[in-house]
Amino acid sequence: MGQPEWTAKADAIWSVIEKVCAVPDAFEMANLVPDAFAMDGQGRITPGKYSSEAAQYLYMWLGITRREALPNYFRQMFDHFGARPSVPLNTNRRFYISADLPVGTAMRFEALYASGEYRKLYDEITYIFTYMLEHGPGTLWEGWARESNINHGYLSHVAVWLSRIFLGLDIPDAVDRTVRIAPHPCGLKWAKGCTVAGSGLVSVYWVMGDDRFSLEVSVPQGYRVNLTLPDEVYGWDNTLEIGGQTLAIPPRQKEYPGIGQSFRLSCVKSPRS
CATH class of the missing domain: 1.50.10.10 (Glycosyltransferase)
Known part of the structure; x- marks a missing residue:
């Protein structure tokens, strides 16, 4: 440097x-x-x-x-x-x-x-x-x-491997105040965990079914989430609940950078998937 x-x-x-x-x-x-x-x-x-x-x-x-x-x-x-x-x-x-x-x-x-x-x-x-x-x-x-x-x-x-890879919760970046979340179910039905981020906690909870995937993420105020969806749900119909609003998001988009607050994500398998 x-x-x-x-x-x-x-x-x-x-x-x-x-x-x-x-x-x-x-x-x-x-x-x-x-x-x-x-x-x-x-x-x-x-x-x-x-x-x-x-x-x-x-x-x-x-x-x-x-x-x-x-x-x-x-x-x-x-x-x-x-x-x-x-x-x-x-x-x-x-x-x-x-x-x-x-x-x-x-x-x-x-x-x-x-x-x-x-x-x-x-x-x-x-x-x-x-x-x-x-x-x-x-x-x-x-x-x-x-x-x-x-x-x-x-x-x-x-x-660390279980949290970072399968739960999908990486170590938060305290400088940029971001956290990367990228679950990999690999046949698991659910995962739940949390880690410290600044003066608060980042928590992740997901459930994987045959035709539905749900994800709940909570982050401290001021932190942003860079989300990567699992390969298993690629092409499914996705909705994002954030700040009291429900948003439909593109089914073939895997990366969602800069989500600025806690949210819920629901992915449902569609006939075309």
């Missing part, structure tokens, strides 16, 4: 990282991006010997590798790896060091979220955490095995 030489140095470092992390987008992944690189005095880069699953999610999370440029690489990372791969019989899993639970898998979750893989993320979260609850004392584990520490605070971050 106000230090152009720092910005220039950061841009130079970033360009090197992008170069050394480039991978061919082949159908068969012969190699993953190495975990480490060495640079000599002439700027020559030598990749390390080892590639791990976890490192790939770090590169995805940071935006170094991008899905639009590497669709097959992303598809195989998401489908062939993870705690519950949709393609369980594959050779890729044998060749690389698997992601651990508290760090590697957490970065996988962030990569899935950033890539819009909400249903896969839901399936993996419920699979992992349901297993913990059914085979432990009701606490969160540090690793994959219950023979190790099964009372650890790191994975309490699951509450």
